[in-house]
Amino acid sequence: MTALTDTPTWQTLASLADDVKQQHMRDWFASDTSRASKYQQTACGIELDYSKNLITDDVLKALFTLADESQVAQKRDAMFKGDIINHTEQRAVLHTALRNFSGEPVYVNGQDVMPEVLACQDKIKDFVASIHSGERKGYTGKALKQIVSIGIGGSFLGPKIMSEALKPYWFGGVKVHFVANVDGCHIHDVLSNLDHEETLVVMSSKSFSTQETLQNTLTAKEWFLKAGGTQQDIAKHFIAVSSNIKAATDFGMAEENIFPMWDWVGGRYSLWSAIGLPIALTLGYDNYRQLLEGAFEMDQHFQTAPAEQNLPMLTALLGVWYINFFGAQSHVLLPYYHYLRGFPAYVQQLDMESNGKNISGDTTQVDYATGPIIWGSEGTNGQHSFHQLIHQGTLLIPADFMLPLNVPNQDNTHHSMLASNCFGQTQALMQGKTFDECYADLEGKGLEEAERVKLATHKTMPGNKPSNTLLFEKMDPKTLGSLVAMYEHKVFVQGAIWGVNSFDQWGVELGKELGNQVLDKIVNTDAPLSFDGSTNALIARFRQANS
Numbered sequence: 001m002t003a004l005t006d007t008p009t010w011q012t013l014a015s016l017a018d019d020v021k022q023q024h025m026r027d028w029f030a031s032d033t034s035r036a037s038k039y040q041q042t043a044c045g046i047e048l049d050y051s052k053n054l055i056t057d058d059v060l061k062a063l064f065t066l067a068d069e070s071q072v073a074q075k076r077d078a079m080f081k082g083d084i085i086n087h088t089e090q091r092a093v094l095h096t097a098l099r100n101f102s103g104e105p106v107y108v109n110g111q112d113v114m115p116e117v118l119a120c121q122d123k124i125k126d127f128v129a130s131i132h133s134g135e136r137k138g139y140t141g142k143a144l145k146q147i148v149s150i151g152i153g154g155s156f157l158g159p160k161i162m163s164e165a166l167k168p169y170w171f172g173g174v175k176v177h178f179v180a181n182v183d184g185c186h187i188h189d190v191l192s193n194l195d196h197e198e199t200l201v202v203m204s205s206k207s208f209s210t211q212e213t214l215q216n217t218l219t220a221k222e223w224f225l226k227a228g229g230t231q232q233d234i235a236k237h238f239i240a241v242s243s244n245i246k247a248a249t250d251f252g253m254a255e256e257n258i259f260p261m262w263d264w265v266g267g268r269y270s271l272w273s274a275i276g277l278p279i280a281l282t283l284g285y286d287n288y289r290q291l292l293e294g295a296f297e298m299d300q301h302f303q304t305a306p307a308e309q310n311l312p313m314l315t316a317l318l319g320v321w322y323i324n325f326f327g328a329q330s331h332v333l334l335p336y337y338h339y340l341r342g343f344p345a346y347v348q349q350l351d352m353e354s355n356g357k358n359i360s361g362d363t364t365q366v367d368y369a370t371g372p373i374i375w376g377s378e379g380t381n382g383q384h385s386f387h388q389l390i391h392q393g394t395l396l397i398p399a400d401f402m403l404p405l406n407v408p409n410q411d412n413t414h415h416s417m418l419a420s421n422c423f424g425q426t427q428a429l430m431q432g433k434t435f436d437e438c439y440a441d442l443e444g445k446g447l448e449e450a451e452r453v454k455l456a457t458h459k460t461m462p463g464n465k466p467s468n469t470l471l472f473e474k475m476d477p478k479t480l481g482s483l484v485a486m487y488e489h490k491v492f493v494q495g496a497i498w499g500v501n502s503f504d505q506w507g508v509e510l511g512k513e514l515g516n517q518v519l520d521k522i523v524n525t526d527a528p529l530s531f532d533g534s535t536n537a538l539i540a541r542f543r544q545a546n547s
């Protein structure tokens, strides 16, 4: 056993789980009318109802002890103050500095990073104003109204999904298109409808070396040159967000059009940096700033609220409870708001790239489960497909339901239906439907006894399926910023408990490396194939089809 699973607290939690598995939430609600108000917390515009979870006061107490013993608070403080907590890459982890409006300095290796951060925010503000006003023009004098944002992973998901989530706040004068995949269909579809004279390409790559992003930018460059632009005009139509200034200037970008990135910002935490420029272009700077302010508010809440009131702590500990003591392998996110439909994909990268790890501390192989599979989609759509498995399947899948109480273009009929479905689902998951209730429903339906029993058996819903419900007054930039930061810190707390490094991604790096080796063999068609038999055969087949 590892130090973690060996602790008395872990053992206590295991025995509490055995006990809880014999009970039903339905009975808890029936016997305790204060349960809903007892297990709810509000902070930063997020109202969290966590009463429909398989928890008791004893469970929560033990989970808080686990957090204490795992030194979550100390690890959190180390992150905020710029310690080198990404210990496999020797980097600080300071996305929180990008939304630090406290006026306090933040030091990395003895140097205050805030002046650079603030200068970058000013640069974003000025740039956005110059595009929105039409003052910044393309090489033929046309205003730049079409923005093509090229990036992948964190350099794509954050900008695209947050822009989409804030559609009611869009500045109408420009249209931002996002391209990530190296599949040429995507960039082709986007560029084929654009006028190159009014197109601005924003290339977002911290490293300026990611294959997909480089290739898509090269394709955009070829398209621009073919359409009539010259190499000299590139500077007016291509800008970059990167920490690799040399590579960007070699490409043809003007140095003043390169927005900085720092090695203390991880890709999946980068939307708060200039990687968020496409968001600012979509929404206008003031709304973008609200997003950052919402995140800052959550940072303060995370640092100061006691564990019992702390949203990232509570949601993280509930996750640990199900993953480590109930065998839950996945967690589903269900935004009941069309514009937030991309949110599960955002949290998927955030959580799975961060905590998809099996080494704790320096070299210890874990003997407990770590990061779950994150998935989901917008409600009510999922109700008509995968919810069936959550209700009656054999897997335990904790769920986060999300609903803004007010939506733009409010149509009460639609919104009431949306809300009723959201609440109805959490209720059904929690209480289920007993055999006796199902049997009684079939009274007077003219069924033979055996048929009635059979049908009642199939209709029986076990219930006792956990969910959180997160309500927001409305999904405005500030609330969205708080929500994203809440999930960031949730992932942090879980990583701290499991002892994993939530800030590297060696598995992804290996994929990039092998992909490049294979590409070499695909392009050099005469090169001997030296991989395993399956990979060799796949490459040979591809070569044959493309010869």
Ligand SMILES: O=P(O)(O)OC[C@H]1O[C@](O)(CO)[C@@H](O)[C@@H]1O
Pocket (backbone or CB within 6 Å): 152, 153, 154, 155, 204, 205, 206, 207, 208, 209, 210, 213, 266, 267, 268, 353, 505, 508
């Ligand atoms: O911004 P870059 O350097 O192009 O990297 C893109 C993405 O690649 C990853 O490193 C791995 O996919 C992500 O973490 C990152 O967001």
